[in-house]
Amino acid sequence: QVQLVESGGGLVQAGGSLRLSCAASGRTFSSYAMGWFRQAPGKEREFVAFISYSGGITYYTDSVKGRFTISRDNAKNAVYLQMNSLKPEDTAVYYCAARKESSGSVEPGRYAYWGQGTQVTVSS
Secondary structure, three states: OOOEEEEOOEEEEOOOOEEEEEEEOOOOHHHOEEEEEEEOOOOOOEEEEEEOOOOOOEEEOHHHOOOEEEEEEOOOOEEEEEEOOOOHHHOEEEEEEEEOOOOOOOOHHHOOEEOOOEEEEEEO
């Protein structure tokens, strides 16, 4: 079992930055690949980025490449999403998710554990 708690969301102007954090419970965090997803009002949940259990592999959706960076600290049981050059279309609730596999997935159904989400609002 893994429990996930996101933090770091907020209101920011376009072009600004935010750093999301996801704190995980449990002793086997390093066994889980982690993902970030987001959901805007009236839209389906969409993939943002994932990182492998070791941190050696990362993958991003095209719309955030070059702007967002996913990272993890297995000693702290945490995963992060650094978001730079934010755009109004990045506005959404952001969720972290965990799957007990070496690598992540772009499919939300492949993740067994989810946090409650944190709101990110980017004003124009």
